[in-house]
Amino acid sequence: MKTPFISRLAIIGVxxxxxxxxxxxxxxxxxxxxxxxxxxxxxxxxxxxxxxxxRCSTDPIQAVRDADVIVLATPIGAMGATxxxxxxxxxxxxxxxxxxxxxVSVIAxxxxxxxARFADFVPGHPIAGTEKSGIEAGFPDLYVHHRVILCxxxxxxxxxLSKVQRMWExxxxxxxxxxxxxxDAILARTSHLPHLVAYALADVLAATRPQSEVLRFAAxxxxxxxxxxxxxxxxxxxxxxxxxxxxxxxxxEYLAALNxxxxxxxxxxxxALEAIFARAKALRDALPPRQ
Amino acid sequence: MKTPFISRLAIIGVxxxxxxxxxxxxxxxxxxxxxxxxxxxxxxxxxxxxxxxxRCSTDPIQAVRDADVIVLATPIGAMGATxxxxxxxxxxxxxxxxxxxxxVSVIAxxxxxxxARFADFVPGHPIAGTEKSGIEAGFPDLYVHHRVILCxxxxxxxxxLSKVQRMWExxxxxxxxxxxxxxDAILARTSHLPHLVAYALADVLAATRPQSEVLRFAAxxxxxxxxxxxxxxxxxxxxxxxxxxxxxxxxxEYLAALNxxxxxxxxxxxxALEAIFARAKALRDALPPRQ
Numbered sequence: 315m316k317t318p319f320i321s322r323l324a325i326i327g328v329x330x331x332x333x334x335x336x337x338x339x340x341x342x343x344x345x346x347x348x349x350x351x352x353x354x355x356x357x358x359x360x361x362x363x364x365x366x367x368x369r370c371s372t373d374p375i376q377a378v379r380d381a382d383v384i385v386l387a388t389p390i391g392a393m394g395a396t397x398x399x400x401x402x403x404x405x406x407x408x409x410x411x412x413x414x415x416x417x418v419s420v421i422a423x424x425x426x427x428x429x430a431r432f433a434d435f436v437p438g439h440p441i442a443g444t445e446k447s448g449i450e451a452g453f454p455d456l457y458v459h460h461r462v463i464l465c466x467x468x469x470x471x472x473x474x475l476s477k478v479q480r481m482w483e484x485x486x487x488x489x490x491x492x493x494x495x496x497x498d499a500i501l502a503r504t505s506h507l508p509h510l511v512a513y514a515l516a517d518v519l520a521a522t523r524p525q526s527e528v529l530r531f532a533a534x535x536x537x538x539x540x541x542x543x544x545x546x547x548x549x550x551x552x553x554x555x556x557x558x559x560x561x562x563x564x565x566x567e568y569l570a571a572l573n574x575x576x577x578x579x580x581x582x583x584x585x586a587l588e589a590i591f592a593r594a595k596a597l598r599d600a601l602p603p604r605q
Numbered sequence: 606m607k608t609p610f611i612s613r614l615a616i617i618g619v620x621x622x623x624x625x626x627x628x629x630x631x632x633x634x635x636x637x638x639x640x641x642x643x644x645x646x647x648x649x650x651x652x653x654x655x656x657x658x659x660r661c662s663t664d665p666i667q668a669v670r671d672a673d674v675i676v677l678a679t680p681i682g683a684m685g686a687t688x689x690x691x692x693x694x695x696x697x698x699x700x701x702x703x704x705x706x707x708x709v710s711v712i713a714x715x716x717x718x719x720x721a722r723f724a725d726f727v728p729g730h731p732i733a734g735t736e737k738s739g740i741e742a743g744f745p746d747l748y749v750h751h752r753v754i755l756c757x758x759x760x761x762x763x764x765x766l767s768k769v770q771r772m773w774e775x776x777x778x779x780x781x782x783x784x785x786x787x788x789d790a791i792l793a794r795t796s797h798l799p800h801l802v803a804y805a806l807a808d809v810l811a812a813t814r815p816q817s818e819v820l821r822f823a824a825x826x827x828x829x830x831x832x833x834x835x836x837x838x839x840x841x842x843x844x845x846x847x848x849x850x851x852x853x854x855x856x857x858e859y860l861a862a863l864n865x866x867x868x869x870x871x872x873x874x875x876x877a878l879e880a881i882f883a884r885a886k887a888l889r890d891a892l893p894p895r896q
Contacts, residue, residue: 391875441822461822503813504822508830511806514862515799516885521858522794531732531752531795532892535833539799542826543889547882554870554878565867567812569860571805576856579845584682587845591838594807598834601823 319344319484324381325367326351326374326396327388328358330443331413333366333452335385338485340365341454350449351377352388361449375403383481386412391552394423397435401428409474411436411481415501416557417465417494425467436478437465437494439501440487445544458486465494498560506557507564509542509550516543610635610775615672616658617642617665617687618679619649621734622704624657624743626676629776631656632745641740642668643679652740666694674772677703682843685714688726692719700765702727702772706792707848708756708785716758727769728756730788731778732796736835749777756785786851793851798859800833800841801852807834 323339325332328350339345350367351374352358358370371377378384378400386393393412404410410431414420417437424435442460444451462482466475479489515536522528554561571590578586614630616623619641630636641658642665643649649661662668669675669691677684684703695701701722705711708728715726733751735742753773757766770780806827813819845852862881869877 444825500818500822503810504819504827507809508806508827510863510866511802512826512830513882513885514859514866515802516888517862517881518798518855518858519794520884520888521862527791528795529892531791534735535803536795536799537892538829538832539803540885540889540892541829543882543885545886547879547886550882551875551879554866555873555875558870558873562867562871564809565863565870567809568805569863569867571808571812572801572856572860572863575801575805575845576853576860579849579856580853582846582849584842584846588838588842590808591804591834591841593811594804594831594834595836595838597811598807598831601820601828601831 318346320383320481321346322349322381322383323347324349324351324377324384326377326384326386327392328352328361328367328370328449329387330447330451330456331440332385332387333361333449334442334454334456335387335440335485336366337452337454338457339481342484344481344484349377349381357449364450366449366452374400378403378405378408380405382407382409383477384408384410386410386414389546389549389552390414390416390420390556391548393420394427397424397427401431404431404434409434409436409477411438411478413438413440414556415439415505415553416560417463417497418559419556421465421467421494425469432467433469433471434474436470436474437467438478438482439463439465439497440482441505442487445542447546447549455486457482460487462487462489463492463497464489465492465497495560498557499564502557502560502564503567506553506561507568509545510554510561510565511568512540512543513550516540609637611674611772612637613640613672613674614638615640615642615668615675617668617675617677618683619643619652619658619661619740620678621738621742621747622731623676623678624652624740625733625745625747626678626731626776627657628743628745629748630772633775635772635775640668640672648740655741657740657743665691669694669696669699671696673698673700674768675699675701677701677705680837680840680843681705681707681711681847682839684711685718688715688718692722695722695725700725700727700768702729702769704729704731705847706730706796706844707851708754708788709850710847712756712758712785716760723758724760724762725765727761727765728758728785729769729773730754730756730792731773733778736833738837738840746777748773751778753778753780754783754788755780756783756788789848789851790855793848793855794858797844797848797852798855800836801845801856802859803831803834804841807831
């Protein structure tokens with residue numbers, strides 16, 4: 315048998331993102347053994363049963379032993395402490411990457427936690443996901459035709475970068491490199507802000523009475539707008555805080571845009587209102603078709 | 606041949622809503638002749654060619670001649686003037702209804718415009734639609750299993766109410782009656798506010814540079830959240846202004862909810878943020894499945 319591209323893969327945080335990666339690498343014949351790590355032993359056992367992972371441990375130190383690739387797919391808030399814990403237990407050839415939706419703060423945390431091994435850390439972000447979560451939500455096609463952004467640092471080893479890039483390509487993703495601050499500014503507007511907007515909208519309806527009537531008349535538009543509000547609160551709490559620096563200006567731009575609409579409605583300014591709506595429609599209509 | 610339920614139907618404003626109603630009534634064998642009326646003669650000719658309407662006129666006075674049912678499906682801002690124009694040209698048996706998304710202001714306008722014939726006006730709102738518009742977007746299943754709200758007034762003739770109710774039932778809709786102000790308050794939150802939220806979000810991205818990068822990274826969440834921003838600007842300008850009284854408080858609730866999220870992000874208040882997200886998720890998860 316040919317040696318697989320990855321001999322032993324350790325996935326720390328086996329939810330939709332980590333589980334789908336494991337399934338996709340297995341299907342591609344690109345991984346020998348997958349070790350899953352998480353806080354909930356029952357979830358991990360379910361992962362073994364479903365064939366998403368081969369072995370499991372609730373101890374990251376156990377999980378990374380002899381692994382040549384380690385993927386962090388936990389909520390962002392847990393990453394720094396995990397990296398500190400595993401640092402002295404990494405195999406010499408080990409390459410580490412993450413799937414965090416904010417990059418500047420994850421990189422700062424990793425640099426502080428990993429010491430010399432920071433050279434083997436490749437900051438990454440697969441732009442994929444659904445509002446579903448958990449190990450049973452994973453599926454091997456999640457990354458096909460999706461973008462993965464890598465943010466290599468001055469210290470990053472080229473060999474580590476190549477390894478992570480190839481891993482994502484093997485599961486069908488399009489990999490590109492980007493400066494971390496630019497990543498954070500763009501994702502703040504295209505992904506993080508939309509989630510906060512959806513949470514706020516669902517929260518308005520949560521406070522409206524009678525509740526039964528609100529639910530009964532929530533039309534298609536409302537459903538689409540709040541779909542992502544079903545996303546895991548802890549994950550998005552961590553993303554919002556981790557990308558705080560880029561997110562606050564994006565939030566302020568949004569509040570200004572909405573206040574401009576409010577002002578036009580209050581002033582019965584039909585001309586201004588139509589101009590805003592037409593400008594927004596032009597942007598929406600310019601989106602390339604969904605892949 | 607049996608006399609159809611409606612001998613001559615006049616639809617003023619033949620877009621998605623009016624066109625779909627015509628197609629559905631024809632399929633149900635419930636209408637003899639459909640006369641379409643609009644400002645754009647070419648669009649009307651297209652409607653005749655597509656078989657959505659049988660005849661057309663750009664003159665509402667011509668269009669309503671001898672019609673027993675008249676449906677106003679224009680943008681709300683045009684309704685008052687249209688009603689005033691047709692008032693003295695209505696057949697004695699004519700029943701008039703509308704499809705406007707705001708009811709209190711439409712009712713006030715109709716009462717002022719129609720004089721004694723206001724007794725034959727049944728304020729209505731089919732809760733259906735897509736972000737598509739225009740006569741070619743119509744399809745006969747649009748109203749199946751959708752709700753239509755009617756807001757009869759003290760002056761409304763029971764026979765007019767029955768006629769309009771039966772018309773909507775014949776195309777598969779579930780009709781219910783509601784007080785106009787209550788309709789406006791609920792729809793402000795479940796439909797109108799979500800549209801403004803989506804327009805504002807698309808508008809933030811319209812102002813972000815480089816534009817190409819924004820479009821490239823607009824993920825699934827952003828697409829869903831801004832889908833309704835493709836809706837016709839004039840139509841939504843009119844709805845926002847017509848439902849101004851109910852919409853401004855809803856907008857203020859939303860701005861307060863989003864400001865609470867902003868405050869929590871700014872203060873790095875993880876507990877508050879998670880609580881808001883969890884509350885919003887619970888509301889979203891409680892929505893009944895899409896019909």
